[in-house]
Amino acid sequence: MGSFLGFSALFYFLLAINMGNLMVSFSQEGLCSAPPILTSADSSDQPRYWKVTNPTLSPAHLQDLPGFTRSVYKRDHALISPESHMFGPLPYWTNTLGAYLITPAMGSHFVMYLAKMQENSKSGIPPRDVERFIFVVHGAVLLTDISGVTHSLNVDSYAYLPPNSTHSLNCDTSSTLIVIEKRYNYLESHIPDLIVSSTDKQPLVVTPGEGYEYRDLLSASLAHDFNIYIMDYKPGQFLNVKEVHYNQHGVLILEGQGIYRLGDSWYPVQAGDAIWMAPFVPQWYAALGTSRTRYLLYKDGNRNPL
Structure with missing residues (x-):
């Protein structure tokens, strides 16, 4: 009898402790709330575009779920x-x-990949007649162009390398680039030039009737058969036009989060995500959260679709 009373007292004691913990948890987070996502990576002192090179899954309790991915591949x-x-x-x-993110195996006519350069690293040369665009998302690299002139490229710096132009990228420490390559579509009497610049040197373009701003990184001349844009959305802003067009797109989300409509599907997206859009796929974006969305956008153009 004494043992039974002792067990009962212990049971109710443990139950009281657990109920107390439950009440504290309920008062702070609500019943059945997921654990708060609070990490040092959320602080404001992180370098620009840090989520591209240090991606996280959200919410935190799904990070170790076997087989979980948001990646999707469809026809368009x-x-x-x-x-x-x-x-x-x-x-x-x-x-x-x-890491190749977009390739012709999908149906694209260009390649987009992340290049993680380590200590004492050096780039290769693209295949013949292939043009190259690079954008620095982490670290710094040294570009040596066909004339032997060197250019220091930091985060938000970029370069366009015309087809068959000898060049090299060298890195003494770790750096990450987004690289876009495409077989150049020659147009008589038009030859592209080397371009080296940075995002902040390009003016913001305001689009009447739309809720975003963008920067045009390459000139709109006929010498270029594609362009690169940096698109900025404030939280709550969205595309007014529900776009359907003959151009292809490649996207790398640099900052923020939102909802992307592609075809009949709606995808939550965030910094670090890459997107390919085939010609004529319906597309639309809305920025969510409390910070701006910024993404890099590839778009072919200046050529007759025939």
């Missing part, structure tokens, strides 16, 4: 989220790992 679009990136050695690059 793809979403490649960071947890499914596959890095491997880049052909002809030294001490560099690459």
